[in-house]
Ligand SMILES: *[C@@H]1O[C@H](CO)[C@@H](O)[C@H](O)[C@H]1NC(C)=O
Ligand SMILES: *[C@@H]1O[C@H](CO)[C@@H](O)[C@H](O)[C@H]1NC(C)=O
């Protein structure tokens with residue numbers, strides 16, 4: 001997610017193992033072994049440095065119909081010229097009818113430099129700099145600050161839900177090529193993209209990637225985000241995605257009535273499992289990739305692939321073999337094979 005989602009992917013193998021553990025070890029399904037129930041320890045809107053008044057005004061100005069906004073986060077390294085932020089904005093511009101979404105995109109910046117660059121380029125920037133914490137630079141996966149930053153994001157998003165706004169959260173290394181809304185599940189509360197999609201949108205055994213999700217603001221999702229955020233205490237040292245992979249099996253979810261759906265990588269793809277048909281793709285994520293430079297390199301090529309594809313469509317050329325990506329390139333090499341799940345997913349000829 002956020003700043004270095006490669007971390008999530010490094011954890012993919014671990015997630016598979018954990019998912020199996022959770023499935024087969026019922027003791028892990030019940031996290032409240034003591035008296036501490038994280039859900040009841042919650043305090044709404046308590047995020048210490050969220051400026052509610054400013055946030056409300058930004059959300060109000062950015063919202064589309066149905067009180068829905070698109071949200072991404074940005075730090076200094078990703079906001080630099082010719083880096084991720086520029087690529088993200090470019091994808092919205094060259095995507096098929098996606099430019100109109102830019103006026104609904106709220107960019108949450110994590111440091112001063114990112115904020116300064118954001119306001120140069122974009123109308124909706126929110127400064128979420130946390131006092132005394134430096135989120136600039138390339139965060140190192142699992143470093144304490146990185147963890148804090150990821151949880152900060154969940155905390156922020158629950159505030160957005162609390163304020164009555166639904167959101168599409170999208171990591172800045174996710175390129176938008178088509179309107180995703182027609183591909184969302186109609187009646188789900190919480191929908192999330194996958195590193196690896198197993199074909200069944202309801203299967204909790206999918207391997208989600210929290211870098212892209214669509215969450216409707218309602219009582220169920222607010223309770224769920226409180227539960228998720230507070231579960232960081234139950235699972236110290238884990239980041240939000242790994243904790244999600246644990247709590248997705250928790251009876252609490254059923255009790256709340258939260259409906260969860262996993263998004264098909266045919267529409268919401270990534271380098272882990274690319275969407276194969278350019279006629280279908282809505283978004284593509286630079287997941288399964290370590291290192292900002294590798295990501296930027298491959299995403300530039302991806303945008304080039306898309307431009308070629310749209311040109312050929314415009315020229316009425318029959319786009320044989322549905323078009324195809326020429327990526328991942330550097331990303332493939334950056335991502336160690338031993339971290340990718342082998343049993344459940346066909347990794348083909350990856351070497
Ligand atoms: C509201 O959003 C528009 C762009 O959609 C922007 O031009 C304008 O400055 C924003 N106004 C405020 C008060 O943020
Ligand atoms: C952003 O927020 C931080 C922490 O609240 C604050 O110190 C800083 O002045 C803010 N920056 C801007 C440009 O508003």
Ligand SMILES: *[C@@H]1O[C@H](CO)[C@@H](O)[C@H](O)[C@H]1NC(C)=O
Nearest residue numbers: 096097279309310311313314
């Ligand atoms: C873009 O969308 C329009 C309308 O849905 C469609 O006619 C056109 O073929 C699309 N172009 C591409 C490149 O997908």
